[in-house]
Amino acid sequence: MDFNEAAVFVKVVQAGSFSAAARQLQLPTSTVSTRVARLEQRLGVTLLQRTTRRLNLTEAGRAYFAHASIGLGYLLEAEAALDAARQKPQGRLRVTAPADLGDSLLAGLVQRLQQQHPALEVELILTDRYMDLVAEGIDAAIRTGELRDSSLIAKPLGMARWAMFASRAYLASSPRLQQPQDLNQHRCLQFSPMGRDGWTLRRGEDIMTIPLTGSTMANSIGIVRNMALNGQGVALLPTYICKTELAIGSLERVLPQWQAQADPVHLVYPRQRFMPPKLLALIDMAQAELRPWFSDPA
Template sequence: MDFNEAAVFVKVVQAGSFSAAARQLQLPTSTVSTRVARLEQRLGITLLQRTTRRLSLTEAGQAYFEHASLGLGYMLEAEAAIDAARQAPQGKLRVSAPADLGDSLLAGLVNQVQLQYPALALELLLTERYVDLVAEGIDAAIRTGELGDSSLIAKPLGNACWATFASQEYLEQAPPLRNPQDLNQHHCLQFSPMGRDAWTLRRGNDSITIPLSGHTIANSIGIVRHMALNGQGVALLPTYICKPGMIIGELQRVLPAWQARHDPVHLVYPRQRFMPPKLRAFLDVAQAVMQPWFNDAPAAPD
């Protein structure tokens, strides 16, 4: 089998004539005609009807063209994939993430991408709405919670654990906080998506719901965290956005045996036959940078 014959035949059909195919392939027209004739002779069937004005496919020619062009396309894609693998990651990469994911985490991710791949331009789209990656031209997304779109490839990053935090300044002047019921004596800083009327905390198989006064409610996780840092009360926050504050001693986790929601976190991207080098590079960096932020396990029962 001579794959050159099949490739020339496909090009003749796509170009519409022997001469046009010859120009595109940079071959003599006689060579193009000879290769198609050899293909027909080897197959023992006429593929093209030749007239002085135009070419037309026979029924057998149409069937052969459909299969041959598909196979040729796969071969070209395979070669393109090899060529792409040799190239350094470059170009623009668009990434979607929740708006409340955390400035420190995302800034660190961008910094590492820029350090390792200076030719890669990263654009972050921070939003709370669901983003259709293919329709909106997004290369990858960071998503928290259960995944619903099975058409996407998902790489797990860990879990986002929500727990109670307060500053040392606040705890020094506030009533003791030894169990969840004690929250009734404290100023609770409420992030509205986590509950406007109550917080539900869990410890292993146990759970308790604590009614809230609704005295301070905000729909910005960043504002709630800043209020906690300012000593204004106890906040229910994801542990990953509190880690910088905990490291320098500004925030303390209170009621450490108890937690609220526990959400899986994933990197997702559209399914595709060959992954661009820029996307592969980003996924590798993102996993290395982000997994340490989401290493919290569910609280074990006593």
Template structure:
């Protein structure tokens, strides 16, 4: 099948003749006539009845035109849509991230994307499981820790550092907390995926592991932070997750010289020859916005 023949035939009918079609397509009249004749031979029917004055469609020609014109119209619309998508970021963008990454962080990121590119429809998939981006139709993922799939493109965003936090209300009525060993006298709030029995801290080349005695555990980091804000104990939390509370003074960083686990944070997406503008726009914004959250400077919060 030669689609050029069908396209020329449709143009001849729409233009009302071979000469008019030739002018519109900027082709010789002989080329137009040859392609229509070749189409008729391939189909084994007469599509056009030619006279010196006018051009008439046969019954078969009318049926072929109706279907061919519709199909070519859809193809032109498809190419126009692709061309538009190359120019302006638009369409649905599906992003996945860990459920514990933080509401304010992700909400702010989505707001930035949709403010700058209102034609992008964002869909955020929060989950703790590993997501196969290609199989599940996900455009990009924010991932912490060691990367498992080397076939993905990975853009480093920074480091998620875990540290101790408590509310001023809790600190006012609790025993002094000057060294990691003092945690034995405090109620500890633990995000259970981080472990259930101990906390390990590092200061330069030194490290210490503290057994958890009086502890409350939850598998939701949001619940752990709320309990911390409520003055229910000392929690090990990521510094980026506590940034709003630190700014308002609701949370205090404890033992700032000691740090716990550190996780690399990456933005990953499948390799592709032609990157959609919507994904390029998201990557640029995510690198800027999330890079600020996960930079080392964000982790240097003193006790207030």
């Protein structure tokens, strides 16, 4: 049995002509025609009826193609699986994430990923738009909140928790904060996508909404954090972008028993039989690098 003959026949049917199949296989048209003829001779049946304008499958040809194309597909997948196991992560890796996830967080992830895999190109797409990974050619996404697409594979990374922070200098020169209602005596720095009218805070089963008037708003989480560092007020920020500042003392947690929303964070990617090495590298690196940032701040 010559598998090349069967593979050429399948390609001819898929391409629609001997010449198109020859171009795709990078073979002379005469070679393609000869291999199909040898296959028919070996099987003792006519598979293709040739006319000057088109090819028509015979009944035997349709039955043979239906089985041969499936078998050839499995062979190609087997070879792809072996090739993937031998290859190093390379090529372009396209990853999307929310715009407010934190520049330093993602920059560090990309830096360490490319240090380990120099042949890897990374394209980050920061957007709040819900992108269709398959339709838009995205390898993976980091998403916060409840997942909408159950067809994707999801790897949990932790929780994105929002809490209040301020600089030591600001707290030292401002009224004491003992309960959420005391925020009305303070300058509040608000990330506008979190809401413009007030902060909804939680402590166990207790939920309280504090109206805000005269607060400062910005749609950039980085600007809000910088204003808090500059002593301009109390900011509602995700804990994962404040860990370094908490460690060195440039920011302090305000009303630490209270927090705002907490959303699950996942790395998601399309379901596929064989994952390319570049995606496997991202999964391993994201779990190692990002999970500590999204761990419970306590």
